[in-house]
Amino acid sequence: LRGGGLLVFDVTTTPMKVVATLNNNQIHPAGCGGIQVGETMYINSGGGWPVAPLSYDVYALDLSNLPKSISARLVSQRDDRFADSHGMAGVGRYVWSADRAGNNIEIIDTLSNLSVGSVELVTDANKDPAPDLMDNAPDGQYxxxxxxxxxxxxxxxxxxxNAKGTIPGVGVIHVDVGGKVGHYKGQAAITNMKDGKETADTHGVAVRK
Structure with missing residues (x-):
């Protein structure tokens, strides 16, 4: 939720019914991104608003007790960095979490829920890429x-x-070692000039499957 917390709905009922909740101490505000890997749902909490312009949290949600209850575990936090957690993707057994302000993608091993590396996105061609939402190729290679x-x-x-980039577009990352490693290959730029001002701003991305 925008102000933090979490609601779990049973979508098979009419009307939909809330079956479990978490408060804003358990899940911090401004989440934008979630992905299920196995029996665990991973969600985030980011920045971009006056209360918390910078924030980076990644949570693992245990789904095993649904619909009775749900629990959350904080698996990554970057309070000591210029960071803003945003888009997520499940890549093999790994969760990739974009740090929009930090210009990298954190890689978390879902077996241990530990951070095992990152993909750095800053290049000579784009010093401030500001990564946002992401999606996998159908074959899992990119x-x-x-x-x-x-x-x-x-x-x-x-x-x-926190969300200001330099050159809008779509970045391409090659997946290696089953998702434990990623190699940034560069970007396809997008432009939309109006009155001499670049107004293109790539936010969402989805891959046709």
């Missing part, structure tokens, strides 16, 4: 990630510019 523009339309707090 991950595509939206890269924000210099005039972000959403999710940006101007006091820190």
């Amino acid at each position: 991950v595509f990630v939206g890269l924000r523009g210099p005039n972000p339309l959403t999710g940006n707090d101007k006091t820190v510019n």
